[in-house]
Amino acid sequence: MSNPGTSNSATIENRAQLVEVLERGSKPRSEWKIGTEHEKFGFVLPGQDDGRTPLSAPPYEPKGIGALLRKLEGPDWAPIHDGEALIGLAGQNSQKGRSISLEPAGQFELSGAPVVSLQETQSEMQEHFDLIRGPAAELGLGFLPFGFQPLWARDEMPWMPKSRYAIMRSYMPKVGTLGLDMMTRTCTVQVNLDFGDEADMARKMRVSLALQPLATALFANSPFVEGKANGFLSNRARIWTDTDNQRSGQPSLFFAEDFSFEKYVDWALDVPMYFVARDGKNIDASGCSFRRWLEGSAQPALDGLTPTIGDFEDHLTTVFPDVRLKQFLEMRGADAGRPEMMVAQSALWVGLFYDAATLEAAEKLVLEQPWEVYQQLRADVPAKGMQADFPGGLKALAKRVVALAEQGLRARVRNEAQFLDPLHLIADGGPNQAEYWLALYEGAWGGNVKPLFREASI
Template sequence: MPPEGDRIVEPATVQSLSNNEFRPRPNAMSNPGTSNTASIESRAQLVEAIARGCKPQSEWKIGTEHEKFGFVLPHAAEGREPLSPPPYEPRGIGALLEKLQGPDWAPIMDGENLIGLKGQNAQAGRAISLEPAGQFELSGAPVVSIQETEAEMQAHFDQVRGPAAELGLGFLPFGFQPLWPRDAMPWMPKSRYAIMRNYMPKVGSLGLDMMTRTCTVQVNLDFSDEADMARKMRVSLALQPVATALFANSPFVEGKANGLLSNRARIWTDTDNQRSGQPSVFFEDGFGFEQYVDWALDVPMYFVSRDGKNIDVAGCSFRRWLAGDVQEPLKGLTPTVGDFEDHLTTVFPDVRLKQFLEMRGADAGKLEMMVAQSALWVGLLYDPATLEAAEKLVREQPWSVYQQLRAEVPRLGLDAAFPGGLKPFAKRVVELAEQGLRARVRNEAGYLDPLHLIADGGPNQAQYWLDLYNGAWGQSVKPLFTEAAI
């Protein structure tokens, strides 16, 4: 999910993230970002900021990020509302970050507030960050195999579970907060969130829900050159609605079923459509780094960082800033490459391009499902023959069909209208991913087993929970906090 990118001035004993320290970088609303202070003299510098991600296939890696909701354990509530979202303090998310600090996890600060952890030593390449309402995110290290992805995720759950329990907290990986209304959600003390909180209602009706009540899982993947990036972008962007249907895991709102399978996906349909969705330019012939830069230049900014502080510039385009067509507080500030790199982290298309590609269409969920999400995209995109076959598959329909599909799958899942049927199409997609995984050195095809079951007509996660909700749970979502917790 969604923004990282703020460059916070910190004490010498506190570590911050830089663009070159590890890849993939954290997700959109995560930890501090770049520090490239070179002034922008030409568009070529902005293209280069993305093109630096090109690497040979032998160096391609897998980076998985996932989020989860905290909740107060009923047996340890001690004056707190059972199952309620924990605040930053007291005995909340801030205290958990403090407990996790140590030789392997260095603090990341926003002013006097601990707002994340940077991995080092045994945790090098990883980061822990906070989404606006305290959703706890692990940004994984770049790894070679799906097996390593699974082991990393399980190790993170194991590491968090004990310290969280000491504070009376549990964690639920789920696409949308199933029980609590928006006004019950806490806000974390990250300065950028105050800017976004003020701006979001001006550009969509659901932006604050996106910030406070959604959790996602995404996989970040590499490309070899501009042409490879463009092929992967088109294929994965077209297929994001299929992934949304397969991984749908958010059928509840404020304790009730609301007729949707992925409420998280619905939220994104009216968050800020200038910066999200499936932009048509991404599907055009000739799409490449320059076209992505041009699109991003016209997306309104949220903030710029100077002297350790985030300056609210919400609504102004980067292009206008470059042209000098701005008022205070941007007037007199020189745009830098680092500013643009930060800006790239605050655009939210379903597939986002930085120095790698981020697949952003799936709800957070069960461990095996979140690992399957990484396996799906690795299988489709990392074997050249499979990518070519996937490209032919998606070309069977015009791009507009996939754009329309995005609007329908939050409610209907694999029953959404699609020429020839979405279930048979999803089955072909999963079979192609299996082909791609079998072509790799390791046999990783088994990680797709849950997706085969769904594509063959079995329930997705949302349907599984709905069956329990309407049956054994007596239309209560509270058992979910036990059954689906990490």
């Protein structure tokens, strides 16, 4: 989840203002960019002589995630605080447009700057890994980009001193059984992409929401829980099936022909809030919808508070559909994984979205099946991956989709098609990341998951 930012304090006078929040994202094609965000788990490196357990989760303090943030702080990285706690860094100077934030259990996230090319995406990712590797090693820490924490139990995970997470921690068990696992034991990679206008946004929403389960299968990378294989290829995706279904998944109205900014606003207004930020503090508003607050029937904690545009913008960051609409579209279906796979995830969606002819062809492709087929696919792929049932076969769909993405990338100014190479291998029948690690676990590793921390760390 992103760091707190400067909030728009304008009072909400009418619904049109909320629609305008999303409309402001519309951009001419010449201004379309690529923004990639990726998360990773910290872990204590073997060989430390200070009593820490090798491969355990680092705390915030001491010699943990907070200390790493302080080591990175400097001319290029300005501190972000929640009360007295350092909870993120805002990029400036050479890092302008980027930010570093903490997920609830200290998962370390880079939100990349909007860039023009996938080559820049790749360079930015590698630069970030290079940036943190030395300071982390000085603290005896390593990092693992993986979809679900493969070793530790939920109660072994630390909690970061970020006040919104305390509110969510209390609320999650009321609305699902796996929300605390989502908060503490999952990592994802997402790409944020632009749209030209409302019609372009709606088309991209329908295509990407339908194909998000395919992305989950292609990028599945979380087959282990507490040191054992648990029968899922993307346990991260399974977690999202029972986290908070009021705010997540594939809402049917997103597929509708008349889907619009206004309809997304209406949907978001009925999703319960987590918090309202005032004077540097987060007020617990959990369970109260934004609509109820606007109508004046909110819970007592919000008495006397006037809803602002900034409050609604904050609320939009706390809804979690598989494709999230802000002033861009966020693709949210993939597990974190190997660097080349995380860049491939950006490449897949850039190829499908940023060439008009390719997007039109992708829309025709997904319309071959009713939306219910893709909703069922979402339920099936966490366990079955590329073997999930789909008319004509999911691998056949993958081949067609990846071929379209390659077509779209070849239509761009730079030659970026090579970034899809890992996906071609999977579509042609090769193992996805989860299957690759499972083969090692069941073979050379002898049922021991700990070598993963050596083989998959950045």
